[in-house]
Amino acid sequence: MTDARAMLGWHHVYSGKVRDLYEHPQHPALMLVVASDRVSAFDHVLEPGIPGKGALLTQLTRWWFSRLSVPNHLASGDDLPAVPAELADRAMLVRRLDMLPIECVVRGYLTGSGWAEYQASGTVCGIPLPTGLRDGDRLPEPLYTPAFKAPLGEHDENITFERSVELVGLDRATQLRDASLAIFATASAIAAERGVLLADTKFEFGTDPTTGVLTLADEVLTSDSSRYWDASLYAAGGPNRMDSFDKQIVRDWLAAHWNKTGEPPALPPEIVERTAARYRELIDRLCS
Structure with missing residues (x-):
């Protein structure tokens, strides 16, 4: 995971299974939500992650926000803080709710x-x-x-x-x-x-x-x-x-190779790639 704690004034405040949250002292009404490539199942974060997953999740969320006529938390307007370039494809600048x-x-x-x-x-x-x-x-x-x-x-x-x-x-x-x-x-x-x-x-x-x-x-x-x-x-x-x-x-x-006790095994490369391909295929189906 890229660490944005010292970048452009953003400070890390929370990490969930997949997402990381950052705040900016000069913009207390805003937050930066960053989707990682981490993947979880059965309440465990697994290794390795799914390459590109964070960017795909962010792209799809933005696509849906643009098509739903309901208020959402994306920030807009002037004088917004800059998003670190290395996080831009998997980050959303949002209003604090x-x-x-x-x-x-x-x-x-x-x-x-x-x-x-x-x-x-x-x-x-x-x-x-x-x-x-x-x-x-x-x-x-x-x-x-x-x-x-x-x-x-x-x-x-x-x-x-x-x-x-x-x-x-x-x-x-x-x-x-x-x-x-x-x-x-x-x-x-x-x-x-x-x-x-x-x-x-x-x-x-x-x-x-x-x-x-x-x-x-x-x-x-x-x-x-x-x-x-x-x-x-x-x-x-x-x-x-x-x-x-x-x-x-x-x-x-996992269900076939783990009894849900102790730490889960590492995902084989072919499972990682097949999963990444399914994420990409959904994006292609919906957003093309």
Whole structure:
């Protein structure tokens, strides 16, 4: 990771599994969000990273921001601080927000942890679904299934809409749900035009500290925060119908080669390259 702590006045304040945050003492209302090439799975940061991943995630987030008619946290205007040149392709200069403790998950298809719960109880995050659904089936309508954002190092907790009301109030919880479903519908239509299915995704929102306006933040509709499938393969059926444009290759390899105890093994070069190729292919599909 390139260290920007002493570059152009930026100071490192936080690192997550994938992103690093920086602040500038002369611009307290702004932050620099830098996407690294780190890759995580099963709550572990893996070695090695995926070359070029940070730049691809940033490119895709910016592309989606430009196509969604909702307030977002990208900074604009005059007298903005310079972004270090070596970080420019994977950095976003953003306005500081009061972040809300809700991860806004929208599911258009039954898969992943939702499929596991459905097999056990016929529900997804406690919401009853029709019987007879298969892994990968399209849901009757997209489901909003919020989660409580846990402290660093802990698992996020799936919660009910009623619990989200307790956390942020009825008006704000309703705003989060309605905005998430509306963005998902818009993004699904845009992706479908390009032969890609948006299976599920998660959004994060904050509020402008001055106006209180709900604002879309962090990464948006990337291959790290979403599942995308090839529409033609899905329509054809078969074992590859849910082939994802994301790090599912990494998850599958780890599941076959690691029992989830101790430190995970290093990723083989071919797994790294195949994963990088899937990230690049999604960019080509959506942004061309």
